[in-house]
Amino acid sequence: MEIEEAREVRTTCPYCGVGCGVLAKVAADGQVSVRGDPDHPANFGRLCSKGSALAETIDLDGRLLHPEIHGRRAGWNEALDLVASTFSQTIAEHGPDAVAFYVSGQLLTEDYYVANKLMKGFVGSANIDTNSRLCMASSVAGHRRAFGSDTVPGTYEDLELADLIVLVGSNLAWCHPVLYQRIAAAREKRPEIKIVLVDPRRTMTADIADMHLAIAPDGDVALFTGLLAWLGQHNALNRAYITAHTTGFGQALFAASALDLAGVAAATGLSEDELGRFYSLFAATPKTVTVYSQGVNQSSSGTDKVNAIINCHLATGRIGRPGTGPFSVTGQPNAMGGREVGGMANMLAAHMEIENPEHRDRVQRFWNAPAVARKPGLKAVEMFQAVADGRIKALWIMATNPVDSMPDADAVEAAIKACPFVVVSDVLARTDTVRHAHVRLPAAAWGEKDGTVTNSERRISRQRVFLAVPGEARPDWRIIAEVGKRMGFGAAFAHETPAEVFAEHAALSGFENDGARDFDIGAYAGIDGEDYDALVPFQWPAPKPAEGAQAAGGSSSSRFFADGNFYTSDRKARFIAIRPTTEIRTSPDFPLILNTGRVRDHWHTMTRTGKSPRLSQHIAEPFVEIHPADAARQGIGDADIVRVSSLRGEVLVRALVTPRQRQGSLFAPMHWTDQFAATGRLDTLTAPLTDPVSGQPALKHVAARVETFAAKAFGFAVTRQKPASIAAPYWAAARCRGGWRVELAFADDDIDWAGFAASLFGAPPGGDTLAYHDRDAGQHRIAAFDGDQLSGALFVAPGPVAVSRGWAAEQLDVTHAGQRQRFRIVAGRAGADRPDAGAIVCSCFSVGANQIAAAVAGGCTSVEAIGGTLKAGTNCGSCRAEIRTIIQANRVQAAE
Incomplete structure (x- = not known):
């Protein structure tokens, strides 16, 4: 038998929009290890905790490996024929707008391109939207209003060159850790760099900030319109830039002046002194970068927030020059690539506009399509409302989990369950969305598919194959192309390789462009398979050499707009007149404001990070942050189980009482699903309220209340097998070495704990069991063994269980031949020689x-x-x- 040689493959991380380069090493025995690529210009070898643990997430446990129809295994031909015929029949009977695709920033650009081409060019509808709508749609809308195009002006290097970095609604330390580390490293070299954090919470990013502005939820419009007015009042404007390269400044300044400093203070919850210090620092620092993320975008006023920030940079000419600019950092690995191919319902491919008849004609001629969609399609929230009311009758969901991630998630789940025909392409066989699919299509995962992604600084990098595709899984682009062929569009979907798809995408970007559009990678239109395999990371624009290096953005550098040359009709930027408003959503019944977001070591709905024991060590269960004063009013103690509710639903989570949280507000992460918790689906609480321009949901400002859950008993368990079901109103399961760890809470303490433990562990008949019961004290400890192996251990107490979680989990991975070792498990103590490491x-x-x-x-x-x-x-x-x-x-x- 031939032994495979070890090899190392350059690829790109599949997590956030930083787009870090990864070196995946496959040993001769097939074992995979990862490290940061020191030559990749996004990360220079750094990786965050999630990227470092990628090799722990590539096993086949839980994988969807074969097509399924109504739960039975099927062949690819049968499944694809059914998808194609059902979509074709639905279109014939109800029109093209009766079908829809809901896609994902987890797709590669090649996948995205083929899906967009099929829907907009050949089905003839724009009903294709993406979970990136939940991430950065407000940035897209703000860019287009100001610049005439969805252009991110700057680069990551600007974060290291700036003298002032303003972080707005961005917990960079946890959500984009490598950028945070680049800033920290730059500051060590230049301690004079100033950093301001604008965030209602004192997140871990505040550790690096010189100033933390604990702003009121949705106070950002008032903060930055106030800044614009202050700049005008203090003669801190770049009049030359405003005159030469912009329009609408007078109207924007007039609107911004609606509030005086006291009014801005009232709207933001900040003091006049705090505002004055921030405004003075901004005015005095020419090299300023404003980094913003979901705290800005995920708002019913998100687009106005983006334009309020951009207005301040245009007014000071701080754009397109080293160390300056407004900078949107995206949450997904290919949110930018999806924007490039028109992956959202209101866009066309190559940054062309669906409302523009010239653009539609150009795309139609290039694709040789029968009819390009003539109007924007339904954005994500609207799309699922259309599924619910029956307008959409056939839905294809790709690489995303909307039953957990969409606002008003219970209504979304009900809509999907009632839809006549649902197709889901995914990697996993069990997600909260996959369970409702009529047809399940096994998709290739990270490491198994070839393609490209674009990061937040417009840098295109390759994701490369280093693993064999398991079972019958296929790359997404190929699945979509096969359906296109079966629908009668064979010539348009005859691609044999992802390189051919990329070449077509590049050719369209340069087609009849001549500098008229920002996105142009026409230099790669003729790329072949060999060059595609060797493609090194590059930033766009990259037009064909004959078109000149200055064709896009008016500069040969990687930055846009230093000398104007925007993508509006007169090539001037647009100031947007924004009048600050205040919206009250709380009420006596729901007096608190819930803010949703992410934690450091988990990702989206944990379909990938949930596989890694290491990534569950830091935070293993859903929680809510609450200020001590708010907790005291409700009689909530730290680590209590609490019920968080809104008008739409409720969840049970662990209380984390902390002064880092703003009084009157709550924060809870969005990662937990029915696969990992009893009632932890946070987006059952959020409303389908969206920004009127971008359609992005307001996931950061939800009226809510919190109250104690009357738990009479708490439990903690470790078990070799994941329990099939758990009879407890609160549970949260997380992987650990050797098995699973489970947090528990019960409304009743009159329980047969031995029977509960047996059900939890799935212990084999005839196994040994040790138990300790003190019913008066409410203490119960049970350990079950299968030979020398621990099957499971359960610890029950009347309050949160004081057991070393890490030590208990380790017991699943060691042998227990001696009785003394077994008694230690029941005692819940490692012994004096093994001190508790703590959380x-x-x-x-x-x-x-x-x-x-x-x-x-x-x-x-x-x-x-x-x-x-x-x-x-x-x-x-x-x-x-x-x-x-x-x-x-x-x-x-x-x-x-």
């Missing part, structure tokens, strides 16, 4: 809070010293802010 802070090296505190007591008083002693914080760096917080807390305790 894991550093996922890369499994270093806990207690270990860090002990190191501080032993004389380690800096993050660097902790790293030298424990290695914590020395790999991805995502935990450095938390380490610093622990150091400060323990030094204060020592001083007292």
